[in-house]
Amino acid sequence: MRDGVEITSRKSGDFDWLGIAGEVDMHASPQVRKALLDALQPKSALLVDLSAVRYMDSSGVACLVEAFQTARKQGSRFALVAVAQPVLNVLRLARLDKVFTLYASLDEALAGGG
Amino acid sequence: MNSQMPNGYAIEVERLVTHYGPRKILDDVNFTARQGEIMVIMGGSGSGKSTLLRHLLGLHRPTSGSIKLLGQDITKLSADQMFDLRKNMGVAFQGGALFNSMTVGENVELPLREHTRLDDNTIRIMSRMKLEVVNLAGFEDMMPAELSGGMIKRAALARAIVMDPKLLFFDEPSAGLDPVVSAELDELILTLRDAMNMTIVVVTHELESAFKIADRITVLDQGRILMSDTAAAVRASEHPRIRSLLDRTPRNDAVNPDEYLERLTREIIRA
Numbered sequence A: 001m002r003d004g005v006e007i008t009s010r011k012s013g014d015f016d017w018l019g020i021a022g023e024v025d026m027h028a029s030p031q032v033r034k035a036l037l038d039a040l041q042p043k044s045a046l047l048v049d050l051s052a053v054r055y056m057d058s059s060g061v062a063c064l065v066e067a068f069q070t071a072r073k074q075g076s077r078f079a080l081v082a083v084a085q086p087v088l089n090v091l092r093l094a095r096l097d098k099v100f101t102l103y104a105s106l107d108e109a110l111a112g113g114g
Numbered sequence B: 001m002n003s004q005m006p007n008g009y010a011i012e013v014e015r016l017v018t019h020y021g022p023r024k025i026l027d028d029v030n031f032t033a034r035q036g037e038i039m040v041i042m043g044g045s046g047s048g049k050s051t052l053l054r055h056l057l058g059l060h061r062p063t064s065g066s067i068k069l070l071g072q073d074i075t076k077l078s079a080d081q082m083f084d085l086r087k088n089m090g091v092a093f094q095g096g097a098l099f100n101s102m103t104v105g106e107n108v109e110l111p112l113r114e115h116t117r118l119d120d121n122t123i124r125i126m127s128r129m130k131l132e133v134v135n136l137a138g139f140e141d142m143m144p145a146e147l148s149g150g151m152i153k154r155a156a157l158a159r160a161i162v163m164d165p166k167l168l169f170f171d172e173p174s175a176g177l178d179p180v181v182s183a184e185l186d187e188l189i190l191t192l193r194d195a196m197n198m199t200i201v202v203v204t205h206e207l208e209s210a211f212k213i214a215d216r217i218t219v220l221d222q223g224r225i226l227m228s229d230t231a232a233a234v235r236a237s238e239h240p241r242i243r244s245l246l247d248r249t250p251r252n253d254a255v256n257p258d259e260y261l262e263r264l265t266r267e268i269i270r271a
Helices: A029-039 A058-074 A085-093 A106-111 B049-056 B079-086 B104-115 B120-133 B149-161 B179-196 B207-213 B231-235 B240-246 B257-265
Strands: A005-012 A015-024 A045-056 A077-081 B009-020 B023-034 B038-042 B064-069 B089-092 B167-171 B199-204 B216-221 B224-230
Touching: A005 A029, A015 A029, A015 A058, A029 A045, A029 A058, A029 B120, A045 A058, A045 A085, A045 A106, A058 A077, A058 A085, A058 B120, A077 A106, A085 B179, B009 B049, B009 B199, B023 B038, B023 B049, B023 B199, B023 B216, B023 B224, B038 B049, B038 B179, B038 B207, B049 B064, B049 B167, B049 B199, B089 B149, B104 B120, B104 B149, B120 B149, B120 B179, B149 B167, B149 B179, B179 B199, B179 B207, B199 B207, B207 B231, B216 B231, B216 B240, B224 B231, B224 B240, B231 B240
Parallel strands: A015 A045, A045 A077, B038 B199, B038 B216, B089 B167, B167 B199
Antiparallel strands: A005 A015, B009 B023, B009 B064, B216 B224
8 A cells, every 4th residue: 555755944144954764656646746846945955864765666766857947947956865765776777876866964065055 | 655565565376377378388487576676587589488478467358367567466456456566567569559649758758647636747857767768869759660679679678767666677678778878778667767766678589689688587488487597597507408598409309109199180180
C-alpha cells in the first residue's frame, strides 16, 4: 500500500527549506513537483532536505531536475541536502549526482552558502 | 503494490507445461528468480527459452502449472489485474519492437502516457533521463529507422525501464551486435540491477554475456530444465548436454522413428 509523502517547508534567514519525507513514487511526485515549483522564488536559495525519503523513483527525480533548472533560470540557488542512499542510487544512474549541488547535512549546506 | 512475496521470489514458476498445437514445448518447468537477481535463461534454438519468456510475460496461457510474478499467479489474473501488474514489468524485445511512426522520444514516453497522469514536463524529463542512462542522449527526435541495431536495442531498453519496473525482461540483448556494443549492454544491465534493485531475466544464447551478468543461469534443453544454478556451477557442469552447449558442439540426438514419422505425416496419412 502507498505510504505517501510528507512535505514541510520553513523559511530561515537567507534560505527556504523544503523537507520531503516518505515514498516519492508516480502517485506522490505531482505533489512534490508542485511544492518544489511553489517554493522557488526568484533570486532566492532553496535547500531540499531528502534525508527522510525512503524511496524515490525517476518521476520524483524528474521533478527535482525541473525545479533545479527553473531555479537556475530564475537566478536562484538550489541544493539537495542529506540525500538518502536510495535516492542517490537513482541520481547516479543518470549521472545526475554530478549535476545537482549536494550537501551531506544542513550545516554543510549553510557553510557552503546554500 | 500490495503483492506478497513471502519467500523472496520475484518470479516463481511451478510445473509449467505448455503446448503449441499438439506439440509439447515446455515440460514440467520450475523456475525462480529472487528480487534483485539477474537470472539468465540459456539454451539452443528450439530449447523453449523464448516460449518460457512469452509465458512469463503473460502472452500465452499455459496448459498447466503456475507462474507467479511479484506474488501473483498470472495464470489466474483478470485482464484488469494483469494490466496493473504490467506497470511493474519492463520488456525489451529482441528486435526492439519500437513504433516506426513515432520518434525515439515518443516511443520511450509511451508507457508513461499510457499508464500515468504525470505532468508533460515530468514525462519528457523522465524519458530523456532514461535515454541518458542508455547513452542515447539527444536522439529523442530521431526515427527508429535512422538508428543502428545497437541503438534500437538501447532505445527499447530505455522504454522498458522508463516506468522503473520491478521486473525487467530482456530478450537476446547481444544478438546481432558487435562485441563492444554487446559488452556495453551487459554493463548497463548490471548497473540497472545495482541502482534500482530490479529483478532481471535475460534470455540469451551468448555464453560470454550470460557468464558476465548472471547471478544464476537456467539451462533449457528440449523444453526441460537441465540445470538452474550459479554461473560458476553451470560452467563446471559435466552434464553432456550442457557441455555440448558450452563447448558449441553440434547435438547428435537419438531419433525416435515413430515420433519423427508421425510429425512429418500427421493429418496426411491416417491409420
